[in-house]
Amino acid sequence: MTKRASRFLLKLGAGFFGLSIFFVLLFRFVPVHVTPLMLIRFVEQLTEGKELRLKHHWVPIEAISKNLPLAVFCSEDQNFINHFGFDFKAIKRSIAASQNGTKQLRGASTISQQTAKNVFLWPGRSWVRKGFEVYFTVLIEIVWGKERIMEVYLNSIEMGRGVYGAEAASLYYFKRNAKNLSRTQAAAIAAVLPNPREYSVNPPTPYIKSRINWIAGQMRHWGTLSFK
Template sequence: MLKRFFRFVLKSTFWLVVLSVAMVFLYKKVPVPATPLMVIRSIEQYQEDKDMVWVHDWVAMDNISKNLQLAVVCSEDQLFLKHEGFDLKAIEKAYQYNKKGKGIKGGSTISQQTAKNVFLWPKRSWLRKGLETYFTFLIEKIWTKTRILEVYLNSIEMGNGIYGVEAASQFWFKKPASQLTQKEAAAIAAILPNPRKYRANPATPYINSRINWIVKQMVYFGALDFKTNE
């Protein structure tokens, strides 16, 4: 009986690994049609008897403003091009902050957020964190940095039922993501910590302060150079 159980566990683990690797290879080239969070939000809308909103328009990296690519990196993960999926200093800072009990601060990189958004569920747990680490390792090894950022920008939540930069750009500024100005890009990046609460346009004083900070970081950071990392 015990042997059967262990055999079942081993087989299940083997096929889960095969399936996960296959999915990562598939999404290396194929657009991600939907994420677990999109499905969860739709179920929440249905249960709360709200209007069903699900806007998600995938666009290639060439059709995403360089301003927006830079704004998101400067806002979320300035070491994105240098690390291999994990920013240990940021994780340590988040751990120390959370120990004080004043709130919850994340130390996740863009790679980790991409792994979570595309393959996992949003609720925090040790199981999810472990799987997030596993998928982050996979996408860092199998995808390029350009692909990771492309998938991230097309998958993240950017408003109530709004997913990805094209839908966000049309929703907040009535224009395609390829035409976003520096300040508009910074405005979208500024709401990422809580996109269902914050507004990119018109921006509140708090969001305006974040926009100004992000724009300064963009000027200081300079252009994104993916070639040295791929």
């Protein structure tokens, strides 16, 4: 019985490992048209009787204004280019802030971690899900590289209730394609990412306005974002 259980677990582990490698390699080249989060949110809308909304349209990173990658870089993860998926200094700051009962402007989750979570996993805070997140984060850092991670992130991240990705968000909030986003508009989209289902891009609340101004200032400081 023990041997059978061991063989089953080994086969299960090998199957998961093989499938995970396959999908990471696949999504290195193929657009991600749907994610687990999109499906989960859609089911939530159905069960809660809310307006059904799932707006998403994949576009290559060349069809996204350079303002938006820079805006999310400044807002979410300013060490994105240099770290290997994890910002350990930010993790230490987050732990210290939690112990002191203070609130940070952003958490310790990197763009790479958020991408791994959005594309391959489900929302939640369990240690099991966190373990899978670490695993997929390492994989995409190795296989995809920074530019592809940013491209998938900008196309899959939740940017409002039922609104996913740069193109859908640009059309929904500003009636223009993602390629034509201004610096302020890109900063506005980035400003709501900590809680896109509660914060408003257009019109922004006073808090979001202050976030937009801060992000725009950081964008002026950084100037450009290069993946080379």
